[in-house]
Amino acid sequence: MSQPNFKQAIEKIDRANAQDPNIETYQGEDFPKELLYAKRMTETLLSFAPNASEELQIAARAQHIERWKISRDSYPMDRVGYLKWREELKNMHAETTATILKEVGYSDEFSDRVSFLIKKKLLKKDEETQTLEDVVCLVFLQYYFEDFAEKHSDEKIIDILQKTWGKMSEEGQQAALKLPLKDKSLSLIKQALA
Incomplete structure (x- = not known):
């Protein structure tokens, strides 16, 4: 082999x-x-x-x-x-x-x-599954979130952001806050976390 x-x-x-x-x-x-x-x-x-x-x-x-x-x-x-x-x-x-x-x-x-x-087995329990989920969330936020947000109400977006945030580790959340997002997106993230 x-x-x-x-x-x-x-x-x-x-x-x-x-x-x-x-x-x-x-x-x-x-x-x-x-x-x-x-x-x-x-x-x-x-x-x-x-x-x-x-x-x-x-x-x-x-x-x-x-x-x-x-x-x-x-x-x-x-x-x-x-x-x-x-x-x-x-x-x-x-x-x-x-x-x-x-x-x-x-x-x-x-x-x-x-x-x-x-x-994505054992999310939150398996370190690598969690890392993969963090990366999925980071890629979504960095590359797809802004287009997605334009098509939906702020209310729906805030709900989705709260769910996304809940799936991430603390390291993932910290990395997300450092992404180069537009002011509107950052403001929606802040509302979701409030």
Whole structure:
């Protein structure tokens, strides 16, 4: 059995995400949406937790692998439908990633750990699951929050911010307060924390 290949695993995850038909324009350049998200996850993880394990680095990169394959509107547009959709996505992301990890020589044990992280098991109890959740929240706040906030009422945004904040560790919260956000966003965060 050859040595597991981290670089190959990342390349395969990126190749899968490069198939995303949804395009996001960032700094004047077009990117497949989930490929851009995956790179932001890695960048944020390595800045927030520079000593992240290989398992955590792969889980962060594959967090949304092929997310477009299960669309939100294939589930009822209510809270229950939303949660069921999220659960299906997590399972699909974990399975797709496990297949890639086997192809590049990782053990079942390693692959199971990555799946555990992608499924966000033992949040608040498992340090790496918590780090991954912090990074998800930081990426959302830094890159997606402002567009999202424009489409919803301040009341709804404050509720979402309070839920997001509740999922984060103290380190994650401190990092969030240092993000380069617009005044309006910072003001909504302050209202949510008041």
